[in-house]
Amino acid sequence: MQQPAPDPVLKSARREALCVLGIWLAALSYTVPYCYTHGYGRTLADLKFVWGFPDWIFWGIVVPWCTCVAISIWFGATFMRDEDLGEELPEQDDELGLGGG
Amino acid sequence: MELIPGMLLLGATTEKPSVGYGTLAVLVLFILGSVWIGMLANKAMQSTSFTKGFFLGNRGLGAWALALTATVQSGGTFMGFPSLVYTHGWAVALWICGYMVVPLTGFGVLGKRLARLSRQTGAITVPDLFRARFNSPALGLVSSLFIMFYMSFMMVAQFKAGALVMKLAWPGSGMLALTEDATGSLGPAYYIGLAIFTVTVVGYTLLGGFLAAVWTDIFQSVMMLIGVVLLLFLALNQAGGMEQATRTAAENTSADYVFGPGYDDPQVSPADPKDPGKRLAFDASRPRQFMPLGLVFSYFFVWVFAGLGSPAGMVRVMAGKSTEVIRKSIYLLSVYNLFIYLPLIVICICGRALIPELADKPDEIIPRIALLTTKDLTGGSLLAGLILAAPFGAVMATVSSYLVVIASGLVRDVYQRFVNPQAGTHELRRLSYIAMIAVAAIAVGANINPPRFLQAVVVFSGTGAASTFCVPALMLAFWRRATERGMIAGMLAGACTVLVLYAMGISGWGGEQRIGQFTGFRPYFLLQLEPLLWGLAASLIAGVTVSLCTTPPDEQLVSKLFDAERPLAAEPA
Numbered sequence: 001m002q003q004p005a006p007d008p009v010l011k012s013a014r015r016e017a018l019c020v021l022g023i024w025l026a027a028l029s030y031t032v033p034y035c036y037t038h039g040y041g042r043t044l045a046d047l048k049f050v051w052g053f054p055d056w057i058f059w060g061i062v063v064p065w066c067t068c069v070a071i072s073i074w075f076g077a078t079f080m081r082d083e084d085l086g087e088e089l090p091e092q093d094d095e096l097g098l099g100g101g
Numbered sequence: 102m103e104l105i106p107g108m109l110l111l112g113a114t115t116e117k118p119s120v121g122y123g124t125l126a127v128l129v130l131f132i133l134g135s136v137w138i139g140m141l142a143n144k145a146m147q148s149t150s151f152t153k154g155f156f157l158g159n160r161g162l163g164a165w166a167l168a169l170t171a172t173v174q175s176g177g178t179f180m181g182f183p184s185l186v187y188t189h190g191w192a193v194a195l196w197i198c199g200y201m202v203v204p205l206t207g208f209g210v211l212g213k214r215l216a217r218l219s220r221q222t223g224a225i226t227v228p229d230l231f232r233a234r235f236n237s238p239a240l241g242l243v244s245s246l247f248i249m250f251y252m253s254f255m256m257v258a259q260f261k262a263g264a265l266v267m268k269l270a271w272p273g274s275g276m277l278a279l280t281e282d283a284t285g286s287l288g289p290a291y292y293i294g295l296a297i298f299t300v301t302v303v304g305y306t307l308l309g310g311f312l313a314a315v316w317t318d319i320f321q322s323v324m325m326l327i328g329v330v331l332l333l334f335l336a337l338n339q340a341g342g343m344e345q346a347t348r349t350a351a352e353n354t355s356a357d358y359v360f361g362p363g364y365d366d367p368q369v370s371p372a373d374p375k376d377p378g379k380r381l382a383f384d385a386s387r388p389r390q391f392m393p394l395g396l397v398f399s400y401f402f403v404w405v406f407a408g409l410g411s412p413a414g415m416v417r418v419m420a421g422k423s424t425e426v427i428r429k430s431i432y433l434l435s436v437y438n439l440f441i442y443l444p445l446i447v448i449c450i451c452g453r454a455l456i457p458e459l460a461d462k463p464d465e466i467i468p469r470i471a472l473l474t475t476k477d478l479t480g481g482s483l484l485a486g487l488i489l490a491a492p493f494g495a496v497m498a499t500v501s502s503y504l505v506v507i508a509s510g511l512v513r514d515v516y517q518r519f520v521n522p523q524a525g526t527h528e529l530r531r532l533s534y535i536a537m538i539a540v541a542a543i544a545v546g547a548n549i550n551p552p553r554f555l556q557a558v559v560v561f562s563g564t565g566a567a568s569t570f571c572v573p574a575l576m577l578a579f580w581r582r583a584t585e586r587g588m589i590a591g592m593l594a595g596a597c598t599v600l601v602l603y604a605m606g607i608s609g610w611g612g613e614q615r616i617g618q619f620t621g622f623r624p625y626f627l628l629q630l631e632p633l634l635w636g637l638a639a640s641l642i643a644g645v646t647v648s649l650c651t652t653p654p655d656e657q658l659v660s661k662l663f664d665a666e667r668p669l670a671a672e673p674a
Contacts, residue, residue, distance in 0.1 A: 004664035009424075013214040014579060020209040024202045028401045035195055036394055040361040044351060047359060052343030054359050057191055061198045065439060068201040072435035075205060080428040083213065086220045 009083045016080055023071055027064055035060035127486025128267070128493060131324065132301045135317045135497060142309025142316050162420045164429035166315050168204075168437065169322035178441070179325075179492030180262055181556025184463035185618065186449035189391040190350065192363030193446065196392060199404040200442050204434035207408040212418045212427040214578040219419040221662055226506075227412045227570075228514040230419070234577050236658060237585040238518060243592060245514035247569050248412045252503045253540070255562040259503075260295065260544045261551040263302070263496040266489060267294025269468045295548055298497075303541045306501040307534055311420070314501035321494030326440060328491030331484065332467070333444040335474035336451035343447055349454035358453070362616075363391030366460050389615045395629025396617055403633050407563035410571035413502050464555070467492060508536040557622040561603060568595035568636025572644050581659050584648045591644025598639040599624075602632035 039056035050058040186193040215230070222233035227248060232241030268290040305313050340346035351358045358364040365388035392400075408414055421427050452459075452466045455473060459465055471488040475481035512532045517524055524532075573591045576583035605611070605625035614626055624632045 004660060007217070007663055007665050009213060009217040010579075010663055013217075016213070017210045017579070020202075020205050024206055024405060027202050028398075031198060031201075032394075032397055032401060035361065036397060039192075039195075042356075042360050044356045044359065049344045049347070052347075054191055054347060056360075057194055061194050061201075062443065065198065065201040065443065068205070069432075069435045069439050072205050073432040075209060076428040076431035076435075080209065080213075080424070080431070082424045082428070083217075085213075085217050085423060088220050088223070 009085065012081045012083055016075075019075070019079065023068070023075075027068055031060055031064050121482030121485070123480070123482030124486035124489060127483055128490060131486075131490045131493065132297070134320060135301060136305050136308075138316045138320055139305025139308040139313040142305075142313035146309060146312055162315060162417065162422055162426060164426045164433060166319055167208075167417060167421050167426055168430035168433035169319050177258075177262075177556050177559035178445070179467055179495050180265075180464045181559060183445060183449045183452075183466050185391075185556065186446050187453050187459065187463040187466045188366050189363035190354065190358035190360075190453070191347070191446070191450065192361045192392045195361065195397045196400050197404070197442050197446070199401040200438050203404055203408045204431050204438060206405045207414060208418065208427050208431045208434070210409060211415070211574055211578055212421070212430075213424050215415055215418050215574075216421050216424070216427065218578065218662060224419065226509045226513050227415050227419075228510065230415075231573070231577065231588065232518075234662065235583075235585040235588060235654065237588075240585050240588055241514055241518060243589055244570070244573075245510045247592060247596060248566070249507050249510045251562045251566040251569070252412070252507050253543075254558055254565075256500060256503050256507070256540070256544050257547045258555045258558040258562075259496050259500045260298065260548045262555060263298035263493065263500065264291055264295035264548065264551075266468070266493040266496065267297055269489065295545060299541055299545050302497050302500045303504065303537060306504045307537055310533075311505050314498070314505050315417075315420075317501060318498040321490075321498045322437070324487075324494045325491040326437065328488040329441055329444050329448070332448050332471060332474070332488050336448045336455070336470055339474050340451035340454045343450070346447075346451040346454040350450055350457075353453060353457040357388070361397070362393050365389040365391070387615060389619060391617065393616050393629050395626065396631060399631035399634055402637070403560070403564055403567075403631055406567040406571050406633060406637060410567035410569070410574060411563070412566060412570065413506050415570075415574065416506060417502075504537050504540060507540050508533050511536045557618065557620040561599075561622065561624075564631065564633040564636070565596065565599045568599045568633055568640060571595075571637060572640040576644055576648070580648075581663050582648055582653060583644070584651045584654050586651045587644050587646075587648025590647035591640045594643030595636040595640030599632045599636040602627060602635065 035056060038060060039054075042056075048055040051062075053062055182193075182197065185196065218224070218234060219230055222230065224230035224233050226245075228241040228245040231244045232238055268288070305317060309316070337343060337346070340349070347359060354364050354366065418427065421430070448470065449466055452470045456466070456469055459469060468489055471485045475484045475488070478484060512529055516532060517529065521528070569592050572595060573588045576588060576591065603622075603624045606623040607621070610625055614629075616626055616629060617623065626632075627635055
């Protein structure tokens with residue numbers, strides 16, 4: 001029996017969703033522990049500033065935020081694939097009988 | 102008398118802020134610009150089908166439109182969030198930092214799939230999509246009712262914010278805090294502001310529907326960016342740079358202002374009526390932890406899933422023109438958010454250094470700092486108006502898009518589906534207008550005595566909707582075995598979990614936990630985690646379990662939405 005191939009949009013959407021999930025987990029795994037270990041229980045005496053930001057904010061939030069922007073640009077510009085979304089189903093011509101029209 | 106940090110500085114800046122007529126003039130121009138855009142949208146919409154044009158913009162959104170309008174900026178962004186930074190300090194960066202991945206998660210996870218499914222089924226609204234994917238009118242109705250419930254909460258809070266910006270721009274009206282313990286009369290300027298705001302936003306949304314909401318959103322988003330960047334330079338200049346601002350703010354408060362879990366400002370707690378020197382709910386020996394570890398972890402989920410499960414965001418993705426538009430939106434929004442949220446934090450830290458006496462009304466910080474930093478500049482009044490247009494634009498954008506979604510829920514998902522499926526274009530148009538006016542009238546009525554919990558309501562609305570819709574939306578998009586009953590169970594479990602935790606918190610069950618934002622509209626943080634996490638877990642368990650325990654969906658229907666149109670060629674032997 002012939003196995004139907006998955007919808008190409010579904011296939012690429014699944015691949016991209018998994019990649020996004022990985023990026024989100026990586027950002028969480030870095031930012032939360034870093035900020036908790038470097039930004040809690042300190043005093044002003046040992047505070048340093050990097051480009052005007054408290055050091056833990058700069059390395060724990062500003063740097064990963066800028067990194068995520070760079071990754072987003074890469075993701076949107078190169079990783080994510082363009083696909084044909086298909087023809088619009090006419091509003092009064094619900095051929096699937098799904099009630100969408 | 103108990104010594105309260107910052108009290109020594111009270112009176113340091115006692116001069117009342119004054120607003121010039123230039124500020125009001127800029128806001129009036131901004132309003133006229135929005136109405137003009139609504140009229141253009143009305144013309145553009147006339148050549149298309151009413152429902153598709155009015156509720157979905159005929160699926161014609163480009164990259165800039167999608168990126169700048171699917172955002173979750175609202176009155177909370179420019180009033181609630183700044184007040185938190187002003188009150189608790191740098192730790193609030195942890196509260197918002199999940200936004201670093203929001204453009205990716207918001208468009209990259211569900212965007213392409215929802216856009217495809219909505220075209221395959223002809224769905225115009227989110228409930229349309231749920232109904233069509235499972236061929237279930239009941240599921241469509243349940244999702245529609247939930248959407249209207251959460252959005253109504255958000256709308257009521259936004260009307261107050263809009264009215265207050267108008268009031269602030271009125272020369273001689275003075276300031277008014279949004280904080281919960283703020284006292285004093287609202288005054289006629291508030292009600293005039295409420296009326297002007299309502300007529301404007303309802304007017305242009307009636308004119309142009311979805312397209313008006315989107316086009317004005319773009320205009321308003323650009324104004325927000327200009328306002329924030331201008332204010333950043335002015336505030337940094339006045340405060341002597343970021344490092345100096347941080348040091349001064351810490352001197353005005355304590356070292357906790359620079360580190361986690363954040364500064365516990367006694368003046369955020371209401372004063373004891375019997376002894377004005379004392380603050381109720383403030384205990385110096387056991388300070389409130391704004392961001393304990395559990396909440397730091399939670400907020401990396403909150404904004405990500407609030408964006409992913411936002412019905413207003415989903416419908417915009419469905420309106421995207423192509424996948425090219427969706428992927429371009431990811432990087433456009435990433436850059437945009439970077440220039441909104443990090444600068445807002447810096448501005449408010451500068452605000453604490455420059456205006457230390459706002460501890461009991463921190464919601465005023467953005468307009469106050471705008472007025473302070475522009476008062477000695479040539480044309481400062483006009484500049485202040487330009488900056489104030491940012492929060493006004495955020496509020497108008499939120500209200501207009503929610504008006505469209507709520508009206509579509511009532512007219513398309515309830516009336517057309519269940520009452521009169523044969524309703525003609527003329528009738529649908531008339532009912533859409535009536536629905537929008539009725540919703541706005543209810544929001545105005547609720548704001549005669551406005552709610553006090555702007556930011557808390559924004560968080561509740563976002564996390565409630567996310568708990569209800571995230572898991573079902575993922576199941577709808579990616580899981581063939583998901584069933585109608587599984588979807589309803591997932592929605593109900595997510596929603597009920599969040600509602601129960603909020604009911605426990607508001608009723609004071611288990612006592613004050615002394616974590617997170619100080620507010621009467623607070624949830625119970627089970628194991629110090631935000632209710633959203635429990636809601637998502639409950640929704641996932643219920644959705645998957647019930648789907649697996651019920652009859653599998655019609656394979657023919659699933660195949661049409663999950664499989665390629667042509668079967669694979671047989672493998673060679």
